[in-house]
Amino acid sequence: MQLATWNVNSLSVRLPQVLxxxxxxxxxxLALQELKMTDDKxxxxxxxxxxxxxxxxxxxTYNGVALLSRTPASDVVKNIPGFADDMxxxxxxxxxxxxxxxxxxxxxxxxGAYFPNGQEPGSDKFEYKMEWLKGLRQWVQAELAAHPNLxxxxxxxxTFDDLDVWDPVGLKDTIHCTEEERYHLRxxxxxxxxxxxRLFAQPEKSYSWWDYxxxxxxxxxxxxxxxxxxxxxxxxxATACTIDKTPRKNERPSDHAPVVVTLS
DNA sequence: ATGACGGAAGTTTTCCGA
Numbered sequence: 101m102q103l104a105t106w107n108v109n110s111l112s113v114r115l116p117q118v119l120x121x122x123x124x125x126x127x128x129x130l131a132l133q134e135l136k137m138t139d140d141k142x143x144x145x146x147x148x149x150x151x152x153x154x155x156x157x158x159x160x161t162y163n164g165v166a167l168l169s170r171t172p173a174s175d176v177v178k179n180i181p182g183f184a185d186d187m188x189x190x191x192x193x194x195x196x197x198x199x200x201x202x203x204x205x206x207x208x209x210x211x212g213a214y215f216p217n218g219q220e221p222g223s224d225k226f227e228y229k230m231e232w233l234k235g236l237r238q239w240v241q242a243e244l245a246a247h248p249n250l251x252x253x254x255x256x257x258x259t260f261d262d263l264d265v266w267d268p269v270g271l272k273d274t275i276h277c278t279e280e281e282r283y284h285l286r287x288x289x290x291x292x293x294x295x296x297x298r299l300f301a302q303p304e305k306s307y308s309w310w311d312y313x314x315x316x317x318x319x320x321x322x323x324x325x326x327x328x329x330x331x332x333x334x335x336x337x338a339t340a341c342t343i344d345k346t347p348r349k350n351e352r353p354s355d356h357a358p359v360v361v362t363l364s
Numbered sequence: 365a366t367g368a369c370g371g372a373a374g375t376t377t378t379c380c381g382a
Contacts, residue, residue, distance in 0.1 A: 161379090219382085257382070313367080
């Protein structure tokens with residue numbers, strides 16, 4: 101089974117690339133972020149024609165998340181229960197999980213999330229990011245208790261450490277790299293989650309986002325801010341995790357690349 | 365120090381992203 105996450109920076113613009121990518125990478129579940137469209141504009145028919153069912157949660161202009169899947173979703177939740185939010189940032193669903201060898205059929209809980217950007221430490225948007233992170237953690241803790249097989253994936257807008265940053269000195273304490281943000285990321289890990297990418301050997305300077313400006317992709321000046329966190333039970337089944345830079349080489353790319361995890 | 369690029373809204377310039 102494969103699951104992936106991709107911030108597409110406008111699904112209207114990127115739909116052909118998403119369909120091309122799915123044709124080449126027929127993952128079981130794909131979480132999308134930054135749809136930047138209202139729900140009535142979601143291209144459900146084109147996605148169904150590609151063999152995927154979809155759950156989506158959009159809004160005008162900004163944000164918006166979706167889950168595309170080979171099998172139907174159940175128990176869909178939009179945004180964080182108990183955390184009032186007028187932005188569409190979270191969508192969760194449950195899917196059938198193929199039984200492990202000799203085991204019984206199971207289910208997998210998938211949470212796709214577009215974490216707040218935060219703009220600048222000390223700003224109102226940064227404060228909102230901190231409150232959102234607290235609300236998310238409280239809810240994910242309860243979800244983990246209910247669902248041993250859990251994946252939390254999306255655009256976290258946080259780096260774990262210097263390895264995730266092309267210029268850790270120049271970008272020290274700037275947005276995505278502050279100690280406050282990283283505290284919250286480690287707190288998610290402390291719930292019993294694991295950073296899929298670091299379970300496996302990776303190329304040096306592996307990033308998932310590059311600025312559109314200044315030839316940042318060509319110079320590999322990026323950050324790793326898109327993550328797939330898996331629960332203990334799924335860590336035992338994880339066999340690979342990769343960042344696919346191929347779509348970032350398209351003519352009109354998203355600024356993010358997809359991240360893919362493989363489970364046995 | 366600033367802006368660079370890209371998208372949306374919407375109409376010419378502004379907000380926002382990361």
